[in-house]
Amino acid sequence: MNVGLRIDVDTWRGTRFGTPTLCDILARHGIRGTFYFSVGPDNMGRHLWRLLRPAFLWKMLRTRAGSLYGWDIILRGTFWPGPEIGRGLAPQIRAVADAGHEVGLHAWDHHKWQAAIDTMTAAQLHQEIKKGYNRLSDILGHPPATSAAPGWRCNEQTLLEKAEFNFTYNSDCRGRHIFMPVVNGVRLNQPQVPVTMPTYDETVGQNGFTNDNYNDYMLKQLRPEGLNVLTIHAEAEGNVCREMFEDYLKRAKAMGARFMPLEDLLKMLPEPPEDRIIMREIPGREGWVAWQDPVFSAA
Numbered sequence: 014m015n016v017g018l019r020i021d022v023d024t025w026r027g028t029r030f031g032t033p034t035l036c037d038i039l040a041r042h043g044i045r046g047t048f049y050f051s052v053g054p055d056n057m058g059r060h061l062w063r064l065l066r067p068a069f070l071w072k073m074l075r076t077r078a079g080s081l082y083g084w085d086i087i088l089r090g091t092f093w094p095g096p097e098i099g100r101g102l103a104p105q106i107r108a109v110a111d112a113g114h115e116v117g118l119h120a121w122d123h124h125k126w127q128a129a130i131d132t133m134t135a136a137q138l139h140q141e142i143k144k145g146y147n148r149l150s151d152i153l154g155h156p157p158a159t160s161a162a163p164g165w166r167c168n169e170q171t172l173l174e175k176a177e178f179n180f181t182y183n184s185d186c187r188g189r190h191i192f193m194p195v196v197n198g199v200r201l202n203q204p205q206v207p208v209t210m211p212t213y214d215e216t217v218g219q220n221g222f223t224n225d226n227y228n229d230y231m232l233k234q235l236r237p238e239g240l241n242v243l244t245i246h247a248e249a250e251g252n253v254c255r256e257m258f259e260d261y262l263k264r265a266k267a268m269g270a271r272f273m274p275l276e277d278l279l280k281m282l283p284e285p286p287e288d289r290i291i292m293r294e295i296p297g298r299e300g301w302v303a304w305q306d307p308v309f310s311a312a
C-alpha cells in the first residue's frame with residue numbers, strides 16, 4: 014500500500030525547528046517525503062488574527078493553537094512585518110533536500126495567498142508564484158519541480174499561471190486520484206496529485222476526535238486500493254504532535270504502508286485521466302478549498 018507523504022512548512026518556526034525534527038523521524042524509518050516550503054515573509058500571525066472570530070477562536074482553543082503554533086507565530090506579522098523565511102533559513106531548506114527529500118514551493122507569502130487569492134489578478138497570482146519560484150531556485154541551485162497552493166486555495170487562474178512555470182506536477186487540491194487538470198476545455202500538462210486525507214487541525218477537537226483516537230481514525234483513512242496522500246505540517250507533527258506522528262508511522266508500516274514522496278506516486282501512473290477542480294467548503298477549515306470535481310470524474 015503506497016502512501017504519498019507531503020509536509021507543508023508554513024512558518025519561520027516550522028522551517029527552523031519543525032523540519033529538522035521531521036527529518037530525524039523520517040530518517041529513523043527510512044522514509045522520504047515531499048516538503049513544500051514557504052520562502053517569503055512569515056505573516057502567519059496576521060492570518061491567525063484575521064480569522065479570530067468565534068468559530069476560529071473555538072478552533073484555536075480546541076487544537077491548543079498557542080502551543081501548536083507558538084504564540085510568537087500568532088503575533089508574527091501582526092505588529093511588525095514578518096521576516097523572510099528563505100532569506101534567513103536557506104541552509105535549513107537545503108538540508109532537507111540534501112537528506113534526500115523532494116522539495117517544492119508552497120508559497121511566497123502564505124498569509125497573503127490564503128487571504129487574497131479571491132481578489133488577486135492573473136498578473137498578481139503570477140508575481141506571487143514567480144517570487145517564490147525564484148527564491149527557492151536560488152536556495153536549491155535549481156528550479157523546484159513541484160508546488161502546492163497554500164491552504165489548498167487554488168482556482169483555475171492559478172492553474173493557468175502555474176502552467177507558465179517549469180513544474181513537473183502540482184498538489185493543489187483535495188481529491189481521490191491523480192489527474193490532468195482541464196481549464197476552459199483545455200488540458201494542462203502539469204498533473205495534480207491531490208491530498209486524499211484530512212489534516213490534524215481539521216480533525217482534532219470536534220466530533221469526538223482527540224489526540225487519543227486521532228491515529229486510529231487516520232489509519233482507517235488508508236485505502237489499499239486507491240490513492241493515499243497524507244499532509245502533515247512542520248508546525249504540528251514536527252512539534253507538539255511529533256510522538257503521535259511517529260506512532261502513526263509505525264502502525265501504518267505494520268499495516269503494509271510504504272511512505273514515499275509524491276513524485277514516486279506520479280511515476281507509477283503514466284497517463285492520468287482528465288478532471289477539473291471546483292471550490293468547496295470542508296469541515297474544520299475556513300473558506301473554500303480546491304477539490305477534484307466528483308461530478309466531472311463520474312461523467
Ligand SMILES: [Zn+2]
Nearest residue numbers: 021023163164
Ligand atoms: Zn500551508
